[in-house]
Amino acid sequence: MKSKLLVLVSLVLLASLVLTACGAPAAGTESGGSKDEKVTIRFFHKWPEPEQLDYYNYVIAEYEKAHPNVKIEMEAASDEAYKDKIRVLMASGDVPDIYFSWAGEFSWKFARAGQALDLTDAMMNSDWKDKIVMAAVEPFKLNGKIYGVPMRINAKFMAYNKEIFAKYNLSVPTTWDEFLAVCETLKANGEVPIAFGNEFPWASAHYVGDFNAKLVDPETLKGDYLLTADANTLFTDPGYVEALRRFKMLGDLGYFNSGANGISHSNARSSFIAGKAAMFYLELEEFATLAQDRGDDWFGYFQLPGGTGGKGDPKLITGAPDGFMVYGKTKHPAEAIDFLKFVTSPEMGYEYVKRLGIPSAAVGAVTEDNSLPSVRGGLAQINAASGMALWMDTDMNIKIVEVYLPGMQALLTGSKTPEEVMKEVHDIAVTVQSELK
Amino acid sequence: MKTYRWKRWITPYLLIIPAVVIMLVFVYIPVVENIYYSLFCWSSIDPTLKYIGLDNYARILNDKIIPIALRNNVLYALISVAFQVFFALILAAILESRVIRPRWGSIFRSAFFLPSVLAVTVVGITWQLIYSPNSGLINQFLRAIGLGNLAHAWLGEESTAIFAVIGVSQWQWVGYCMILFIVAIQAIPEELYEAARIDGASAMQQFFNITIPMIRETILVLTTITVIGGFKVFDIVWVMTAGGPNNASNTLGGYLYRVGFRNDEMGYASALATLLFVITFALTFIQLRIGRTGKES
Numbered sequence: 001m002k003s004k005l006l007v008l009v010s011l012v013l014l015a016s017l018v019l020t021a022c023g024a025p026a027a028g029t030e031s032g033g034s035k036d037e038k039v040t041i042r043f044f045h046k047w048p049e050p051e052q053l054d055y056y057n058y059v060i061a062e063y064e065k066a067h068p069n070v071k072i073e074m075e076a077a078s079d080e081a082y083k084d085k086i087r088v089l090m091a092s093g094d095v096p097d098i099y100f101s102w103a104g105e106f107s108w109k110f111a112r113a114g115q116a117l118d119l120t121d122a123m124m125n126s127d128w129k130d131k132i133v134m135a136a137v138e139p140f141k142l143n144g145k146i147y148g149v150p151m152r153i154n155a156k157f158m159a160y161n162k163e164i165f166a167k168y169n170l171s172v173p174t175t176w177d178e179f180l181a182v183c184e185t186l187k188a189n190g191e192v193p194i195a196f197g198n199e200f201p202w203a204s205a206h207y208v209g210d211f212n213a214k215l216v217d218p219e220t221l222k223g224d225y226l227l228t229a230d231a232n233t234l235f236t237d238p239g240y241v242e243a244l245r246r247f248k249m250l251g252d253l254g255y256f257n258s259g260a261n262g263i264s265h266s267n268a269r270s271s272f273i274a275g276k277a278a279m280f281y282l283e284l285e286e287f288a289t290l291a292q293d294r295g296d297d298w299f300g301y302f303q304l305p306g307g308t309g310g311k312g313d314p315k316l317i318t319g320a321p322d323g324f325m326v327y328g329k330t331k332h333p334a335e336a337i338d339f340l341k342f343v344t345s346p347e348m349g350y351e352y353v354k355r356l357g358i359p360s361a362a363v364g365a366v367t368e369d370n371s372l373p374s375v376r377g378g379l380a381q382i383n384a385a386s387g388m389a390l391w392m393d394t395d396m397n398i399k400i401v402e403v404y405l406p407g408m409q410a411l412l413t414g415s416k417t418p419e420e421v422m423k424e425v426h427d428i429a430v431t432v433q434s435e436l437k
Numbered sequence: 438m439k440t441y442r443w444k445r446w447i448t449p450y451l452l453i454i455p456a457v458v459i460m461l462v463f464v465y466i467p468v469v470e471n472i473y474y475s476l477f478c479w480s481s482i483d484p485t486l487k488y489i490g491l492d493n494y495a496r497i498l499n500d501k502i503i504p505i506a507l508r509n510n511v512l513y514a515l516i517s518v519a520f521q522v523f524f525a526l527i528l529a530a531i532l533e534s535r536v537i538r539p540r541w542g543s544i545f546r547s548a549f550f551l552p553s554v555l556a557v558t559v560v561g562i563t564w565q566l567i568y569s570p571n572s573g574l575i576n577q578f579l580r581a582i583g584l585g586n587l588a589h590a591w592l593g594e595e596s597t598a599i600f601a602v603i604g605v606s607q608w609q610w611v612g613y614c615m616i617l618f619i620v621a622i623q624a625i626p627e628e629l630y631e632a633a634r635i636d637g638a639s640a641m642q643q644f645f646n647i648t649i650p651m652i653r654e655t656i657l658v659l660t661t662i663t664v665i666g667g668f669k670v671f672d673i674v675w676v677m678t679a680g681g682p683n684n685a686s687n688t689l690g691g692y693l694y695r696v697g698f699r700n701d702e703m704g705y706a707s708a709l710a711t712l713l714f715v716i717t718f719a720l721t722f723i724q725l726r727i728g729r730t731g732k733e734s
Contacts, residue, residue, distance in 0.1 A: 080679075083699065084694075084698040084699065087481040087482060087698050087699075087701065088481065088698060090481050090482045091481030091482075091484060091703065093484075109482055109701075110482060112483075113480075113482045113483035114483075115482060115483075198593075198682075199592070199593070199678075199679075199681065200679065200681075201681065201682075257570075257571060258570055258571065258590060259569075259570025259571065259589075259590025259593045259594075260590075260593065261590060261592075261593030261594070261681065261682040262568065262569065262570050262590035262591060262592040262593025262594070262682075263569065263570060263571075263590075263593065264565075267569070271571075271572075398699060398700050398701055399700050399701075399702070402695070402699065402700050406681065406682070406683040406684050407683065409681055409682035409683040410595070410682070410683035412682075413593075413594055413595050413682060413683070415595055415683065416683070435478075
């Protein structure tokens with residue numbers, strides 16, 4: 001009797017195990033049927049901060065109110081973690097219907113692999129195109145087709161502490177040499193000129209990307225970043241070495257705080273806010289953080305000057321829109337596109353700017369009554385710029401990034417020279433180019 | 438009667454089947470699959486398999502990051518054995534000594550054990566602050582006592598980063614290993630020590646001639662676990678430096694994760710995983726052979 005029971009129990013256990021092991025993970029979306037059936041749209045982005053989640057929860061609640069048959073399931077992972085998690089999801093085939101992407105190469109690789117839905121028709125043949133800043137759609141285009149919708153517009157500025165600048169009679173530098181002179185004065189007076197946190201080396205990529213755009217001819221740069229140039233010339237323009245040299249110089253001359261490689265970007269920002277450093281290179285979206293406690297009067301901002309002798313475009317501004325893509329094999333393309341339209345609508349964009357202080361890519365979302373003067377000023381500078389130099393770490397093949405960015409850390413610690421780093425970048429670029437062929 | 442014997446024979450097999458199935462599905466089948474996948478070029482975003490034979494393994498030989506990662510793993514294993522086996526053993530013996538144990542034993546035990554109950558992320562982030570170049574405790578202390586020239590950006594310099602991370606690991610796990618040793622020491626019959634004392638053996642002699650031989654098994658098991666841990670370490674490194682700066686603190690585990698989930702080269706990551714598997718498997722095998730654990734003498 002006893003042993004019979006044991007046999008039975010183990011069989012049940014076994015069966016349950018086998019069933020769980022073999023049952024394929026249910027795709028989040030049920031197969032689409034009639035209109036009345038409940039449709040679940042999975043939505044994955046990179047803003048897990050509470051204020052951001054509050055905003056998206058609000059948007060979802062509004063949407064679900066108007067569309068009772070749709071349920072939006074949201075998930076979020078922060079910046080660095082997002083880059084890994086989206087890849088894991090893609091590999092498992094358990095891809096969310098709508099997911100975040102940076103513009104440029106980061107989004108194109110999804111498009112090339114068929115993981116992103118072509119939105120050209122949905123956007124161009126509706127009023128959607130009139131509600132989105134079309135210049136921000138450009139970097140989401142591959143071969144003339146639109147694969148992504150911009151959520152926000154972002155660019156890099158050098159912010160400075162007005163009080164410290166006034167103390168030493170400094171004015172906003174307009175050339176590279178003036179910029180160095182400002183740094184020198186600050187340093188000579190015992191101030192830390194620039195707060196810099198390079199624990200994750202994308203922070204250095206923002207400097208170098210900006211220098212590259214200003215020092216290298218735009219056509220050459222494009223050919224190198226997108227690997228369309230001849231293999232022998234890839235990343236061999238002397239402008240690249242000069243860009244790294246400038247970056248290294250800021251470190252060697254002591255214009256960055258010491259130990260930058262061991263400090264996170266947000267720690268560096270805190271030290272700037274606390275007045276421990278005179279300048280900080282940051283994104284427009286971070287203005288709201290600077291203004292959180294003290295308003296936005298205490299800091300000013302300018303574009304990093306390009307300097308002389310470069311063949312690049314000195315009026316380019318470093319920055320990029322980022323936004324969302326729709327999964328190429330989604331079971332509910334119509335619902336996903338409709339929700340995306342809602343998220344990026346001017347009404348929601350207005351709310352976005354009001355709540356988070358981040359410029360939305362929706363037309364007319366930033367107005368005087370919902371934004372900081374500094375944010376509007378920054379946006380005006382973006383509009384006045386001749387174009388945008390995309391974030392270099394999301395604008396070139398990831399394998400090159402993984403050589404280029406650690407190389408920048410090595411420059412700061414002095415273990416590599418700019419020439420050595422560019423030689424390695426050239427080599428990996430040649431390898432990657434031959435693999436892609 | 439006959440059926441009864443048959444049932445007796447089948448029951449133990451049925452009882453181990455669930456464990457066998459779990460191991461097969463989650464360990465052994467993936468290991469084999471992993472070797473298979475390492476022969477292809479594929480990425481997480483575009484999972485079409487392109488057969489490239491042993492190219493991924495050839496690439497390991499020329500990869501400049503592999504020697505750095507391996508060196509870091511070896512350092513990790515050696516330093517961990519020094520602290521988590523030898524130092525923890527000495528600590529355990531002291532806490533179990535007749536002077537400390539009755540009065541302070543439990544207090545010190547708890548104090549040393551405490552770090553190991555903390556989550557790795559919590560520990561990593563806390564130590565990031567302690568190591569912070571300007572506002573961190575260590576550098577402020579060094580400057581306060583006039584040794585400011587010894588201050589480093591501990592996690593931000595290529596020469597110090599891996600040691601800073603290894604140090605945190607020791608801080609966290611020495612107490613844990615110490616507890617395991619204490620448990621082993623407490624299982625030694627008190628009569629042995631009594632007899633030794635009557636024969637006039639000193640505390641040192643007791644330690645070397647009674648304690649160590651009696652807990653030999655524990656020492657071997659802990660050494661094995663620590664060495665293997667040193668080779669598969671990932672979490673604390675990822676939290677504290679993510680392998681940086683310039684890959685100086687990368688380990689095999691961290692590098693394989695980066696290759697797979699950042700560089701979109703799943704095939705190469707599979708090859709690295711196979712390498713890691715072979716290393717840890719070989720180490721376990723050697724250590725178990727030397728120690729011949731599992732056989733009570």
